[in-house]
Amino acid sequence: MESTEMSPKINSMHIETTINNRFAKTLITSKVKNTKNKAEETTFSVILPENAFISEFEMEIDGKIYKAYVKEKEEAKTIYTQAVSSGFGAAHVELNARDSKKFTVSVNIEPSSETIFRLTYEELLQRQNGQYELIINVHPGQILDDLRLEVKINETRPLTFVKTLSLRTGNEISEDKPELDPCAQTEILNPNSAKVKFNPDKEQQKKYAEALGSKDKGLAGQFVVQYDVERDPKGGEVLLRDGYFVHFFAPSDLKTLPKHVVFVLDHSGSMMGRKIEQLMQAMDKILSDLNPEDLFHIVRFSDNVSVWNLAKNKFDEVYFTQQPDYENLDSFLTKLELGEATPVTEDNIKKAKKIKGDNVNMGSTNISGGLVVGLFLVRRTLEKFYEKNFATKYQPMIIFLTDGLPNVGISHPDQITKIVTKINQGTNRAAIYSLSFGEDADKNFLKKLSAQNLGFSRHIYEAADASLQLQSFYRTVSSPLLRDVRFKYVDEVSDVTRIDFPIFFLGSEFIVAGRCWGTRPLRHIEAFCLNGCVEFETQNAESDTSLERLWAYLTVKQLLDERETAENRNELTKKALNLALKYSFVTSITSLVVVKPQQNDSTDYESAATTRQNFYAPNYQHCSAPSRACNNSFASPAMGMTFGAMAQSYSSPIKLSSYSTSRSDRLYSASCFQYAAFGSPNTFQTTNKPLFNFGINEAFSGSNNKNTFQTMNKPLFNFGINEAFSDSNNKEKIEILINWINTTQPHLPQINDSQANLFLHCCDFNEETAKNVIDSCFTIRTLCPEFFTGRDVSKSPLKESLDVALITFLPEKTPHGEGIIFVKLLDQNPDNFDFVAILKYFDMVCSLYLNKEKLAQEYLVILDLDGLTKNHLNKFETSVLKKFLCYVQQAIPLKVKGIYCLNNKSFCDDIMALIKPFIRTEIVSKVYFHNDINDLLINVPMKCLPEEYGGSVKCKLLHEKNKKQLYENILFFKEEEKQVVDESKRVAPQKVTKYDFN
Structure with a gap:
């Protein structure tokens, strides 16, 4: 507490x-x-x-x-x-x-x-x-x-x-x-x-x-x-009471199954430094803890994949030159003659410890490649021992660790899960145990990946004890005793929880619960141990306490777990909901x-209109660790939600805290802050009723609420809803978002339908995430007038900057539907390069495009660095760069999938040194440097690119068109500049302050 x-x-x-x-x-x-x-x-x-x-x-x-x-x-x-x-x-x-x-x-x-x-x-x-x-x-x-x-x-x-x-x-x-x-x-x-x-x-x-x-x-x-x-010698215990049973199963006097462990380890750039050191420390201990009868592989992945080959005592490299057919790679991988599974001997462990951290190109994050190679090694090893006796049939498992998002090979997590699960089929499926390392890893993706592949996931917190966390995790899976465990009950048993389990580990326990009015629910338990098939029987005992809530808890939890990976979630949701409501579980x-009861209730409560105390607003926060309180560090907006509360107050505000459930793969991040959840008294009509404190995650669009408020001014300008998202579902969310601003956020400027749609679109139509991003966006724009005011392109220095650089959205989208933002120096003279004006120019192009054009789900940014010199870089003022990167990460309504830098790889270290102190780790992993246009073609088809690269886009014509649009929309930018935050009317702590830029 x-x-x-x-x-x-x-x-x-x-x-x-x-x-x-x-x-x-x-x-x-x-x-x-x-x-x-x-x-x-x-x-x-x-x-x-x-x-x-x-x-x-x-x-x-x-x-x-x-x-x-x-x-x-x-x-x-x-x-x-x-x-x-x-x-x-x-x-x-x-x-x-x-x-x-x-x-x-x-x-x-x-x-x-x-x-x-x-x-x-x-x-x-x-x-x-x-x-x-x-x-x-x-x-x-x-x-x-x-x-x-x-x-x-x-x-x-x-x-x-x-x-x-x-x-x-x-x-x-x-x-x-x-x-x-x-x-x-x-x-x-x-x-x-x-x-x-x-x-x-x-x-x-x-x-x-x-x-x-x-x-x-x-x-x-x-x-x-x-x-x-x-x-019990056979490890079983069945408790009965009032028609419910709970079965605890934890056998112990069994020999450990030999296992084939494939370590699939992230060696991308974001692991550089402390993380990789901790991983190497943990691997030293884990390798020492392997059992003598085990086999193991070490697989590393960054841009490409490498496999340790004991015979050569080096890592064999696997290069994927283009997007491969991952489901049919066996013949390709077989030709590479990758290293065989390594037996556990004292000498082999010494060699593995020595070479495990051998030089590797720590670049991008090729998760799909690492997992597919790992599964190939599992299949090849099992086939080798298939014809031999049972004692040498190894239990396959993959221990997969990553600290970031996939950005090479398959970049969409759901697609990786689908392909890996499809490959990992048959009687010799490998259990995949996923470890998310640090706050930038996609925990939801890894949880789903493991759940569909016989395993489970754990999070390794980025702290001094990360090595110990890794070792602790390995201990839980280091000693498999049984596989393919199945509980068989009599026909009278109903509403039973999970009865099939892939692997039982030493020191753990399986718990099954159900309903049965008989005296003996269990027939037997079937499983495979070192000596072959085995059956367990268990005696019954009467419980001294009720088992009903234990059964209900376990059932609800398992239904919710199954719901996360199910194709059709409705039936599972309905069952879980009914039980959660019946037993009063908050899920x-x-x-x-x-x-709060009304005055005429039968119980003697005080009238709400005369009670002076603030009513309470309970809510949950998501924390980074079981004992860590939620702080105000940046969290992702992708799943960011706020638990709202309605309250009545004459005194201080009720405070609510937002939280984030997971990190998304968008470029920016919104923060996790506390809100005082009430509207300004100025927005209400004068009545004798108490003022209501409205929860920030509610949409008050009903007729009752509309009548509560005075008439609001209409938005300053309106370009209509983007055509791509005009269905009634999203229209309703747009109305809710606008109503939220108009009625509960007096400090924010009013927005139009197009802007509301834009914010919702970039947040995957998650209303709570959009609210966070809206507040961050307008607050930062207000705090940084150097970027977001004075945007008249007919005046210097902005006028001259239009001919210094080409900044445009290319007309063609990629086959995956991504939009492309292209930036290139036109005038390479550093004397004509005004850094602030260029950043202002970039935001203007984005703002105009995103408000008027059909939106893509994600965008690729291509930066042609040809002509960029150190004299240009010297004009990148640190304070200015920090402010703009703060805006890009927290507030710009744009999802960026990757940033591709071309034609000047020699400056990559200088550029990264400039921006790295101010950006999140997962964003670093999205930045790529290429000297060869062919590297870019893996992600962007030639036809989408400008003519000078061999594509079909006429950039000169596009540039002139963009300049014309900027001139024609001066009124748009002037009106947009009026959308500022009035901090005197803010009812909650300020999300972003001027001190964030110091």
């Missing part, structure tokens, strides 16, 4: 967890009192475990309880929209991230008043490396008089051990430290039950806070309890809603 620094004092915080049969239910109770003589705002925040579902939340204000309830998302939005339009406060919470989540509530506490928060969440503990681990985040934000944690463990089988680890930050893997020993009291109540208590006094809290680096904010870390239970398809 976490709380930001605040005036109201937290009187106490109690965290109680009860674990019944691995199913943990945690209740957090926090009492906060305002001792001041004026109302003060406080924030209640909880960092949730990755797999937890919130099931209850309530808030007690002066003895009156306001309880939340779970609804389907759309219904939840309707409920609180209606509540607000009727004059009553409401709150609304959605959950869209499967990674770490943060629940946040802000509330105004009246003088001498006490508020009690109660939050309950539930999770099924996962067994890894031979133990269950319960992690409780404790972040009160201040030293408390009363801080108490209690964990009760109840299992049907005897406990083998119960222990508490040193407190840890959660940001890195750390060893036990004496100064962080929680000195928890562990009491064994009976062979099957235990109780753990942690009750640090104020002095102990100060000591822990100092050791954890959070001295000024009290204890801020994780309390960890680990335990395990005795195992990605449900929302938590609170509506």
